Amino acid sequence: MGSVSNIVNLRALRQSCADCALNQLCLPASIGGNDLDRLDHVVKQRPALERGDILFHEGLKQPALYIVRAGSLKTYVTLPEGDVQILGFHIAGELVGLDGLSEEGHRCTAEVLERTTVCEVPFESLSEVAAKVPGLQQQLFRIMSREFSRELEHPVMMGRKQAMSRLAIFLRSLSARLGGIGHDPLEITLSMSRQELANYLGLVIETVSRLFSRMQTLGVLRVDRRTLRILDPAALAMLAEKADDESG
Numbered sequence: 001m002g003s004v005s006n007i008v009n010l011r012a013l014r015q016s017c018a019d020c021a022l023n024q025l026c027l028p029a030s031i032g033g034n035d036l037d038r039l040d041h042v043v044k045q046r047p048a049l050e051r052g053d054i055l056f057h058e059g060l061k062q063p064a065l066y067i068v069r070a071g072s073l074k075t076y077v078t079l080p081e082g083d084v085q086i087l088g089f090h091i092a093g094e095l096v097g098l099d100g101l102s103e104e105g106h107r108c109t110a111e112v113l114e115r116t117t118v119c120e121v122p123f124e125s126l127s128e129v130a131a132k133v134p135g136l137q138q139q140l141f142r143i144m145s146r147e148f149s150r151e152l153e154h155p156v157m158m159g160r161k162q163a164m165s166r167l168a169i170f171l172r173s174l175s176a177r178l179g180g181i182g183h184d185p186l187e188i189t190l191s192m193s194r195q196e197l198a199n200y201l202g203l204v205i206e207t208v209s210r211l212f213s214r215m216q217t218l219g220v221l222r223v224d225r226r227t228l229r230i231l232d233p234a235a236l237a238m239l240a241e242k243a244d245d246e247s248g
Helices: 031-043 123-132 136-151 153-158 163-180 192-199 205-217 233-241
Strands: 007-008 027-029 054-056 064-070 070-076 084-091 109-112 117-122 187-189 221-224 225-232
Touching: 064 123, 084 136, 084 163, 084 192, 109 117, 117 123, 123 136, 136 153, 153 163, 153 192, 153 233, 163 187, 163 192, 163 205, 163 225, 163 233, 192 205, 205 221
Parallel strands: none
Antiparallel strands: 007 027, 054 109, 064 117, 070 084, 070 109, 187 225, 221 225
16 A cells, blocks of 8 residues: 555545545555554544534533534634624534643534534544554644644734724635635635624624625625625735725
């Protein structure tokens, strides 16, 4: 097997998960059959979840990583006054649950936005296998680092005073993430509601609707309900990078 390719994709490890988002984790081609069996035993496929279902609750002390195979989720925290603050949206190919590494358990709640399937990887079992499978631990650290970096986008975005810049940053990031899993990066179907998006952006829903209309008028987007077509990626990037002290 190692003579054919330098890497083997995890898609080959679980024929029952041909489209599993775990295919983004690659292992050294020299991995042996026993190691594949160990990894296959660790990954648990969960039944499909529907919109509104909760994957895990804030405070749950059963740490596990979840890989989104299909669909999408939102993560949020409940504020002292009872309101919620959405922290992020997670699409196919992305990890959810890294916050569970803390001793307090999960620090947020993960709720399904549309019909979604995930794979569950218990932290304890995964760490045991990673210690025995050459290269897996390094790959896991790389994937986790990517996810942590992505989570930093939210506070950076919230630091922008211009509402247009916040929305543009979000759309540019989502476009890149979709492109990374083989989707058309210029075609976006929003699984979240306008209200959920407004919450995430720290705006009111009327402002979000006005911004979409403005982007369409400028020729940056074509908007059809929840389906967006990016017509001018360069213009979208300019809006995302626009300084707060500029007009507009």
